[in-house]
Amino acid sequence: xxxxxxxxxxxxxxxxxSDKETVGLVPTMGALHxxxxxxxxxxxxxxxxxxxxxxxxxxxxxxxxxYNKYPRTLDADYELCTKNGVDVVFSPSPAEMYGEGFxxxxxxxxxxxxxxxxxxxxxxxxxxxxxxxxCTVVNKLFNIVQPDFAFFxxxxxxxxxxxxxxxxxxxxxxxxxxxxxxxxxxxxxLSSRNKYLSDKGKKDALVLSKILQNIKQCYLKGITDxxxxxxxxxxxxxxxxxxxxxxxxxxxxxxQEEKANNNSRAFIACRVEGVRLIDNIKLGD
Amino acid sequence: xxxxxxxxxxxxxxxxxSDKETVGLVPTMGALHxxxxxxxxxxxxxxxxxxxxxxxxxxxxxxxxxYNKYPRTLDADYELCTKNGVDVVFSPSPAEMYGEGFxxxxxxxxxxxxxxxxxxxxxxxxxxxxxxxxCTVVNKLFNIVQPDFAFFxxxxxxxxxxxxxxxxxxxxxxxxxxxxxxxxxxxxxLSSRNKYLSDKGKKDALVLSKILQNIKQCYLKGITDxxxxxxxxxxxxxxxxxxxxxxxxxxxxxxQEEKANNNSRAFIACRVEGVRLIDNIKLGD
Numbered sequence: 001x002x003x004x005x006x007x008x009x010x011x012x013x014x015x016x017x018s019d020k021e022t023v024g025l026v027p028t029m030g031a032l033h034x035x036x037x038x039x040x041x042x043x044x045x046x047x048x049x050x051x052x053x054x055x056x057x058x059x060x061x062x063x064x065x066x067y068n069k070y071p072r073t074l075d076a077d078y079e080l081c082t083k084n085g086v087d088v089v090f091s092p093s094p095a096e097m098y099g100e101g102f103x104x105x106x107x108x109x110x111x112x113x114x115x116x117x118x119x120x121x122x123x124x125x126x127x128x129x130x131x132x133x134x135c136t137v138v139n140k141l142f143n144i145v146q147p148d149f150a151f152f153x154x155x156x157x158x159x160x161x162x163x164x165x166x167x168x169x170x171x172x173x174x175x176x177x178x179x180x181x182x183x184x185x186x187x188x189x190l191s192s193r194n195k196y197l198s199d200k201g202k203k204d205a206l207v208l209s210k211i212l213q214n215i216k217q218c219y220l221k222g223i224t225d226x227x228x229x230x231x232x233x234x235x236x237x238x239x240x241x242x243x244x245x246x247x248x249x250x251x252x253x254x255x256q257e258e259k260a261n262n263n264s265r266a267f268i269a270c271r272v273e274g275v276r277l278i279d280n281i282k283l284g285d
Numbered sequence: 286x287x288x289x290x291x292x293x294x295x296x297x298x299x300x301x302x303s304d305k306e307t308v309g310l311v312p313t314m315g316a317l318h319x320x321x322x323x324x325x326x327x328x329x330x331x332x333x334x335x336x337x338x339x340x341x342x343x344x345x346x347x348x349x350x351x352y353n354k355y356p357r358t359l360d361a362d363y364e365l366c367t368k369n370g371v372d373v374v375f376s377p378s379p380a381e382m383y384g385e386g387f388x389x390x391x392x393x394x395x396x397x398x399x400x401x402x403x404x405x406x407x408x409x410x411x412x413x414x415x416x417x418x419x420c421t422v423v424n425k426l427f428n429i430v431q432p433d434f435a436f437f438x439x440x441x442x443x444x445x446x447x448x449x450x451x452x453x454x455x456x457x458x459x460x461x462x463x464x465x466x467x468x469x470x471x472x473x474x475l476s477s478r479n480k481y482l483s484d485k486g487k488k489d490a491l492v493l494s495k496i497l498q499n500i501k502q503c504y505l506k507g508i509t510d511x512x513x514x515x516x517x518x519x520x521x522x523x524x525x526x527x528x529x530x531x532x533x534x535x536x537x538x539x540x541q542e543e544k545a546n547n548n549s550r551a552f553i554a555c556r557v558e559g560v561r562l563i564d565n566i567k568l569g570d
Contacts, residue, residue, distance in 0.1 A: 110454035143456040169395035
């Protein structure tokens with residue numbers, strides 16, 4: 001079932017709740033790939049009913065980012081969902097979510113703002129306001145669908161950590177399930193933005209996962225000095241890859257720790273052919 | 286029933302929901318007076334079950350405000366509630382709401398932030414961050430109780446308008462009911478902060494309601510020029526009353542309009558004996 005209106009969605013899923021069926025929500029921006037599919041499968045396993053939202057959320061894009069160009073493939077997304085047993089695909093328009101003539105500004109919209117200590121680093125540092133936009137739309141989707149569980153990929157690790165923090169801080173009665181990164185055989189983490197890359201770009205992009213794997217191997221061999229771990233990256237970088245950040249933080253709090261440990265995670269962002277790509281890996285087994 | 290823990294509250298009210306009883310929430314900071322009682326009565330009329338929360342919310346007080354001194358009268362509050370048919374009084378500690386060792390800061394807490402256009406005026410102008418604190422705690426209480434209806438007094442008109450805006454912007458599935466200001470026979474709007482006033486102070490404080498009444502009478506006689514309406518206040522002010530603001534705005538959007546109209550509301554804040562008092566009145570009948 002494809003639904004575009006908030007009220008219709010609420011009506012449609014009301015019987016699930018009356019029947020005490022559990023509902024899982026998989027929030028996406030569409031352009032679905034096998035990474036999303038793994039979220040859908042996890043939701044199908046855990047919940048009686050699965051709702052997938054497909055919404056390219058304008059308020060999480062900065063003015064110079066790829067909102068307009070972001071891939072939109074609703075027909076294919078819908079087909080993938082129905083083939084995989086999704087009960088409802090919810091695909092609202094920006095006007096349905098933010099009102100007609102919406103202006104993307106905290107002058108006239110209530111925002112949900114995650115804490116600075118979680119957003120002043122990694123993607124939040126270059127994407128000012130990005131996580132405010134993410135938390136706001138996710139909060140809206142939570143209020144619209146009122147699921148029991150919501151599924152997010154570990155690929156957007158900072159997002160997952162921030163959403164878990166939001167749920168805790170605001171006492172949202174939903175359990176957040178993080179699902180492992182899905183990779184191509186080459187090691188490249190799946191991302192809707194990979195569509196922007198040429199074949200050569202996809203090869204260059206392997207540097208991200210290689211750097212992370214290298215750091216993990218060094219950690220497992222006993223190196224815990226964070227600067228030393230980060231320095232292992234430099235030999236792998238080349239002119240086709242512009243490093244934005246490479247950091248090692250606590251997996252739950254994003255705090256900088258003195259030494260790497262089993263709960264540390266390495267985070268990387270690079271530009272390849274102008275496309276911003278991110279990846280991450282937990283250091284402990 | 287008096288409950289202090291979030292999980293216990295959720296368990297206790299779960300059967301209401303299974304039985305499809307409607308739940309009304311009356312969020313308060315305690316020190317209950319007849320104004321709160323009118324909210325409780327409205328909730329009792331509209332809902333099968335009524336939950337009153339009593340929580341002096343630290344994050345809505347500024348560093349130089351009266352958080353520590355704010356009246357706390359839980360025993361009397363609880364008695365008033367049970368006498369008036371309230372099903373549950375929910376009175377959590379700050380640690381229960383914000384975690385042990387909580388620090389009141391958006392460095393480490395997710396906030397719900399209402400739009401600047403609603404907070405850059407009236408009480409929001411002098412109480413920086415106040416409405417962020419209000420929206421955050423109300424959002425938390427909404428997620429904890431998940432009521433069908435929530436009741437707020439029109440005395441805190443800006444708060445009521447901002448909460449309605451939050452509910453709309455975030456698609457919160459709760460209906461907000463505003464209830465009329467309750468006044469002493471003298472005209473003084475009831476407020477927990479009236480307890481800070483001497484008898485003389487309470488007399489001086491009548492200036493607020495007199496100014497508002499005067500403006501309303503002038504409006505009803507045909508004056509719609511906003512400056513002219515505001516100027517009628519000056520003859521009523523005296524040295525015992527320090528005016529913080531007097532404004533006439535649209536009742537729903539808090540926008541400044543060119544002329545007063547039936548949907549305009551006059552808002553006033555004054556200090557009397559160092560106590561900050563607010564009041565408001567709708568100009569149309």
